[in-house]
Amino acid sequence: MVLAVPNAVRPTLIALSHLRWDFVFQRPQHLLTRAATDYDVIVVEEPIWTDAAAPGVEFLDREHGIRVVQPILPHGTSPADSLDHQRRVLDGLVANIKGSLTLWYYTPMALPFSRHIDADVTVFDKMDELSAFANPPPLLLALEAELLERADVVFTGGAAMHKASAHRHANIHCFPSSIDxxxxxxxxxxxxxxxxxxxxxxxxxxxxxxxxxxxxxxxxxxxxxxxxxxxxxxxxxxxxxxxxxxxxxxxxxxxxxxxxxxxxxxxxxxxxxxxxxxxxxxxxxxxxxxxxxxxxxxxxxxxxxxxxxxxxxxxxxxxxxxxxxxxxxxxxxxxxxxxxxxxxxxxxxxxAKGSWDQVWSDMHALMLAANPSTTNIKETARV
Known part of the structure; x- marks a missing residue:
């Protein structure tokens, strides 16, 4: 059991996602709304491409205290400038964090602008086999291999994926879709x-x-x-x-x-x-x-x-x-x-065998086991 520390700074969880928070309510929403009982949750989405004259960022407040962050990029922005903008957006978020930090990945494509972040715990929730989808990015498989090396704990979205991935990480766990x-x-x-x-x-x-x-x-x-x-x-x-x-x-x-x-x-x-x-x-x-x-x-x-x-x-x-x-x-x-x-x-x-509440509770226990100090304040620089 993890005891609450009076006046402790709440830990932060930053989720890096290829899915729009407001698109369809699915696995990330089920899990991260429950994570918000234990963490300040920030969801960083892929950039939104617009006719804006300059890069920007949109902050959206959603139910359960979720903060959604959308980097804004003008059409025609180069890949290098796109990564630089996303890195600066993420660094700005991290600079304001006083407690422990968990990075929660839904896509390995976020690594190029986040790998420098000194997180207390790194989670990869592998809910889909993104490389099997239409027109996957060329670097996806290489970045996924790197993320698997960096991750402290890996979750898979189903038994078939777990069977195919179990040999790739020493701390990988199967959490199939659950139910409200x-x-x-x-x-x-x-x-x-x-x-x-x-x-x-x-x-x-x-x-x-x-x-x-x-x-x-x-x-x-x-x-x-x-x-x-x-x-x-x-x-x-x-x-x-x-x-x-x-x-x-x-x-x-x-x-x-x-x-x-x-x-x-x-x-x-x-x-x-x-x-x-x-x-x-x-x-x-x-x-x-x-x-x-x-x-x-x-x-x-x-x-x-x-x-x-x-x-x-x-x-x-x-x-x-x-x-x-x-x-x-x-x-x-x-x-x-x-x-x-x-x-x-x-x-x-x-x-009756499961629920999203139970899935989050079990995941959270594994995250804490990966680094029990995540409930404490970390004063060292992260970037």
Whole structure:
């Protein structure tokens, strides 16, 4: 147990992220909002490119005391000047820190402007295999190798990624996607149908999340074509794909992005959850947060063959796995027809095993073990 020190300066955690804080509420938001109970949390995003005449910086205050920092760069800024600006922004933040400092990386691409920082603890939360995404930066793999050497503790976002990475660090731990059961469990009690969904007929087969290269959009279109009497509801922003290339049909509804707070009413009025992930390099190591979220909402789920969905959810009979469009249709028909009471009992037993609160508590214990002095004031220069 770590005892609070009267009048102690709160430690600071600076997260270096390739993801926008306000884009989609996912793993970083779940973890860092909880970290804010123990740390002053600052999230430094990748630069925003604008028509500004000179580099700048935007500070945004978000719920739970999170401070979001966005470096601003004019279009045409050279890579060297971009790194220099990001380094100066980070140095300005660090110069004002009196307590201990944890650097929390989501992307190795932040190393060139942060490797000089003398952090008390360095964490790499490897939530995705970024090198498998479309058009990865040429230096990504080399920088990831360097970050793995520097990190005091490494977390992986799922079992498949942990299995592939376990040999690369002596202090690496698997923390798959967890669940805010109370938030999504509200859908089980029945909630009013959102206005942009109310006129859509049933049965409704729904997806929520980022619509990008990890989605098998062809499968979505094929399922809609095979069962024109089903309504396929797709919620989420698009990224890295052209929305004009998404399949279109009378029973296929692209409703756009929704806030995390607004998701339960949509799920409460669906009949089946759908996870049409493509089987490609970008999905080889994903651990979809929406798997337990669908289950907490009381929705039967049909997913493509993602390793971290098959084990444990498919193996336990909590999620149906399908590969082709005909298999997907058959699986959806099966889950809509079955008695849900025995399934609910198994679902709730599985969900009771974890929570985002527990994940953060376990991560924090590992961070403190990596350097127990992080609760104390460090007076030495960091840069």
């Amino acid at each position: 059961t109370a938030h999504f469990g509200a859908a089980r009690g029945g909630l009013p149908d959102p206005a942009d969904q109310a006129a859509i007929a049933h049965p409704r087969i729904g997806f929520f999340g980022v619509i990008d290269e990890r989605m098998d959009v062809a499968l979505v279109g094929e399922v809609a074509a095979l069962r024109p009497d089903w309504q396929i509801v797709m919620i989420g922003p698009t990224a890295k794909i052209d929305p004009a290339h998404l399949p279109q049909a009378a029973n296929l509804h692209w409703l756009g992005g929704k806030s995390y707070a607004d998701l339960p009413p949509y799920l409460a009025n669906w009949d089946v959850g759908f996870m049409p992930f493509a089987i490609n390099d970008a999905t080889k190591f994903i651990s979809p947060t929406k798997t337990p979220e669908f289950l907490a909402a009381g929705l039967p789920v049909v997913s493509t063959a993602i390793a971290d969905v098959i084990a444990p959810y498919g193996d336990l009979g909590l999620v149906e796995i399908a590969t082709t469009a005909p298999e997907t249709v058959a699986a959806i028909e099966h889950v809509m027809a079955r008695d849900r009471n025995p399934w609910f009992a198994k679902v709730d037993a599985q969900l």
